[in-house]
Amino acid sequence: MEKQNENDGxxxxxxxxxxxxxILAAIASVALSWYQFYVRGNKKYGLFVGLWPPTLLAFSSAxxxxxxxxxxxxxxxxLLDRLM
Numbered sequence: 001m002e003k004q005n006e007n008d009g010x011x012x013x014x015x016x017x018x019x020x021x022x023i024l025a026a027i028a029s030v031a032l033s034w035y036q037f038y039v040r041g042n043k044k045y046g047l048f049v050g051l052w053p054p055t056l057l058a059f060s061s062a063x064x065x066x067x068x069x070x071x072x073x074x075x076x077x078x079l080l081d082r083l084m
Contacts, residue, residue, distance in 0.1 A: 020060055022056050022057060022059065022060035023057070023060070025056050026052070026053035026056045026057050027053075029049055029050070029052040029053045029056065030050070030053055032049050033046050033047070033049040033050035033052075034046070036049060037050070
């Protein structure tokens, strides 16, 4: 009985199959960073591009949290309201 109540609490929140595009963008950014840093010898640009993956992953995480909150109908401010 208790297990059934736990399952009802997460109704409508399923893990979508496939890879998140932001993860692919972060991986591509790391590859481009290594290419610029080691192959082309452009160390400043390589370091600059190497800062993108944490930003992309943080943005993706914020969007997912906002989507889950909306699906659970939690009365919290939206992502844009939090930023302002």
